[in-house]
Every structure is written in structure tokens, then in C-alpha cells.
Amino acid sequence: xxxxxxxxxxxxxxxxxxxxxxxxxxxxxxxxxxxxxxxxxxxxxxxxxxxxxxxxxxxxxxxxxxxxxxxxxxxxxxxxxxxxxxxxxxxxxxxxxxxxxxxxxxxxxxxxxxxxxxxxxxxxxxxxxxxxxxxxxxxxxxxxxxxxxxxxxxxxxxxxxxxxxxxxxxxxxxxxxxxx
Amino acid sequence: xxxxxxxxxxxxxxxxxxxxxxxxxxxxxxxxxxxxxxxxxxxxxxxxxxxxxxxxxxxxxxxxxxxxxxxxxxxxxxxxxxxxxxxxxxxxxxxxxxxxxxxxxxxxxxxxxxxxxxxxxx
Numbered sequence: 001x002x003x004x005x006x007x008x009x010x011x012x013x014x015x016x017x018x019x020x021x022x023x024x025x026x027x028x029x030x031x032x033x034x035x036x037x038x039x040x041x042x043x044x045x046x047x048x049x050x051x052x053x054x055x056x057x058x059x060x061x062x063x064x065x066x067x068x069x070x071x072x073x074x075x076x077x078x079x080x081x082x083x084x085x086x087x088x089x090x091x092x093x094x095x096x097x098x099x100x101x102x103x104x105x106x107x108x109x110x111x112x113x114x115x116x117x118x119x120x121x122x123x124x125x126x127x128x129x130x131x132x133x134x135x136x137x138x139x140x141x142x143x144x145x146x147x148x149x150x151x152x153x154x155x156x157x158x159x160x161x162x163x164x165x166x167x168x169x170x171x172x173x174x175x176x177x178x179x180x
Numbered sequence: 181x182x183x184x185x186x187x188x189x190x191x192x193x194x195x196x197x198x199x200x201x202x203x204x205x206x207x208x209x210x211x212x213x214x215x216x217x218x219x220x221x222x223x224x225x226x227x228x229x230x231x232x233x234x235x236x237x238x239x240x241x242x243x244x245x246x247x248x249x250x251x252x253x254x255x256x257x258x259x260x261x262x263x264x265x266x267x268x269x270x271x272x273x274x275x276x277x278x279x280x281x282x283x284x285x286x287x288x289x290x291x292x293x294x295x296x297x298x299x300x301x302x
Contacts, residue, residue, distance in 0.1 A: 068281045072241040075261070079240050157217075161241055164218040167284040 030094055030141065032148050036084045037091035038100065039142075039155070042134050043073040043080070045104040049126065052111065056119045061172055069127075069165065076158055083154055096137070103130075117176070124172050131166035138162065208268075210234055213287065215243050215259065215279075220287035227269050229294040236264035243279045245287060254289065 030038070046069050053066035084091060107126045114122050138159050146152040210232035214221040216239055227233060235245045237259040245265070247254045254277050256265035272293035279285040 064280075071281065075241045157240065160217040160219070161239070164282045164284050168282060171283065 030096065030145050031092070032087075032146055032151055033089050033092040034094035034096070035142050035146050035151065035155075036080060036089050037093055037097050038137070039080045039158075040077055040091055041097040041100050042137075043077040045100060046073045046127075046130065047077075048104070049108065049111070049123065052108065053119075053123050056111075056115065057123065058116065059120050059176075061175065062120045062124065065124075065127075065168060065172055068168070072161055072165070076161070080154060083150060087148060087150065089148075089151070096141070121173075121176055124169055124176060127169040128166065128173055131162055131169060135159070135162050135166060208232055210266075212236060213245070214238055215245070215285075218282055218285055220245065220285060223286065224288045224290075226290040226292060228292050229269055229272055231269045231291075233267045233269060233289065234264055235259065235267075237261055242281060243285070244281065245277045246280050247275055247277050249276075 050066040050069040050073075053062060054070075057063050057066065083089075107130075111119060111122050111126065138155055143152060143155045143159075146155060208230040209227075211225060211227055212234045213225060213236070215235060215237045218239065218241075220235075225233065235256050237243050238261075240261055242258050242260050244258055245254055245256045253270065253275055254267055256267070259265060269289070269291040272291045275289040275291065277287045277289065
């Protein structure tokens with residue numbers, strides 16, 4: 001089933017730094033409640049990592065990026081939560097949400113001991129990979145499988161922000177390399 | 181049946197024949213830049229001195245429209261979802277601006293010099 005193959009690939013991509021965690025995992029078929037949970041989980045993961053960056057980084061541009069991640073993902077979360085409430089959807093955990101959380105734990109554990117430039121490079125590399133994975137997930141799984149029109153529209157409207165975050169992170173990555 | 185003449189209609193009739201009518205100045209045009217999908221629409225805008233430009237944020241996330249050189253001729257400050265900001269085009273020139281939160285967003289405002297003796301009033 002093509003959709004199942006796509007979902008498996010997305011689930012693996014979402015783990016970003018821990019693809020092996022999903023190796024034996026069944027491919028998910030997401031309902032709208034699970035899609036809503038993936039959105040909230042992805043936002044919270046990025047907010048959490050940005051808060052870590054705010055306590056570790058001394059780089060003004062990295063700090064600014066982290067601030068933007070907190071602001072934007074909080075805004076998306078607020079919108080998604082309000083919409084879920086309006087639609088009577090209670091977010092449900094799924095294999096995709098679990099893989100996101102597993103990937104986030106791995107990423108955080110890898111970043112925790114880092115300081116200074118090493119932290120900045122690690123954090124931004126993670127942000128590039130994470131936003132690329134979320135973008136792929138939106139395109140190949142979340143948007144196509146969402147049945148509710150309003151929830152689908154929210155995902156479509158969020159996509160440019162994820163693409164801009166990815167481009168911003170890539171820009172920072174290049175500047176960190178150039179500063180070496 | 182007689183039409184009742186109201187005070188506003190008298191005022192309108194008076195203004196219509198009054199020499200004061202010639203003193204009424206047409207407001208300078210205003211142009212809107214919609215901020216949506218993490219982009220300015222239009223991203224490239226040409227206006228005349230005295231025109232008003234309105235940036236309105238249609239996105240979920242906050243944005244700014246901020247000149248990328250100092251002193252910042254254009255700076256909307258933070259525009260939350262649904263917020264807007266007005267700017268009256270001053271000195272002629274080319275102004276590039278960006279969103280301070282999302283530097284991949286780029287816009288350009290070209291302000292044409294007003295023809296001599298044809299300065300607009302707002």
C-alpha cells in the first residue's frame with residue numbers, strides 16, 4: 001500500500017537522529033485526532049529544544065532563532081489547540097508522535113553536554129534535520145491524510161512557516177561554518 | 181409629498197456649490213502589503229512620495245517589516261496575527277526590508293520623487 005510506505009518513511013524521518021528506533025515499528029495510519037497530536041508534539045519538541053538553546057548559546061543569531069521558534073511554534077500550538085477544541089477533537093498519541101518524542105530525547109541527550117560553538121552547530125544541525133522531516137511529514141502524510149477541511153487548512157497554512165524555519169536554520173548553518 | 185430636508189443634506193448641498201469645495205484635497209493613495217505564507221505580497225512595490233503603505237499580517241505567526249539598514253526608515257514593529265501598520269512614504273529611494281523574525285522574508289519599496297509643484301497632502 002503506497003500510503004503505508006510513505007508513512008513508514010515519514011515516521012523514520014521524524015526520528016531524525018534515531019532511525020533505528022523505528023525499524024521494527026508498524027507504519028501508522030493517522031486519524032485527525034492523531035494528526036492533531038503530531039502537530040502539538042512537534043511544536044512542543046521544538047519549543048523545548050529552543051529553551052535549552054536559550055540557556056546554552058551565546059550566539060546572538062542562534063538566540064534570536066531560538067526565540068522565533070518559541071514564538072512561532074507556540075502560536076501554531078495555540079491555533080491547533082483552539083481548532084481541536086472547536087472541532088471536538090481530542091489529540092491522540094500515535095506511532096508518529098512516539099517516534100518524534102524518541103527522536104527528541106536522543107537529540108536532547110546529544111546536545112546536553114555541548115557548550116559554545118559545538119552546541120550552536122549541534123542545535124542548528126538538529127533544527128535543519130527536524131524541520132526538513134516535519135516538512136516531509138506535512139507533504140507526504142499529514143496533509144494528505146487529514147480528513148477535516150479546517151484541520152487540513154491549518155496544516156497548509158503552517159507549511160510556509162516550517163519551510164521558512166528550515167531556510168533560516170540552513171542560513172545559520174552556513175554562517176556558523178563560515179565563521180570557523 | 182414634500183421631502184424633508186435634513187441638516188446633512190443641506191450641508192452637502194452647500195459644500196457642492198461652495199468655493200471651499202476646491203480646497204478639499206484628495207487623500208494620498210494607500211497601498212496594502214499583505215503578509216501571508218511567510219512572504220510579502222507584493223514583495224516589490226513602487227509608490228509616490230506621500231503615499232501610505234499598510235502592512236497587514238495575515239499569518240498565524242508574528243512578523244515585522246523592517247529596513248535592513250540604519251537608520252530604519254521602515255519599521256512596523258511586531259505585527260501579531262491580524263495587526264497592521266501604516267507608513268507614509270517620505271524621501272525618494274529604494275528601501276529593502278525584511279522580517280526581523282524570519283530573515284528569509286524580503287521586500288522592497290521604491291519611493292518615486294513627487295513631481296515639482298505636485299506635492300500631495302495627506
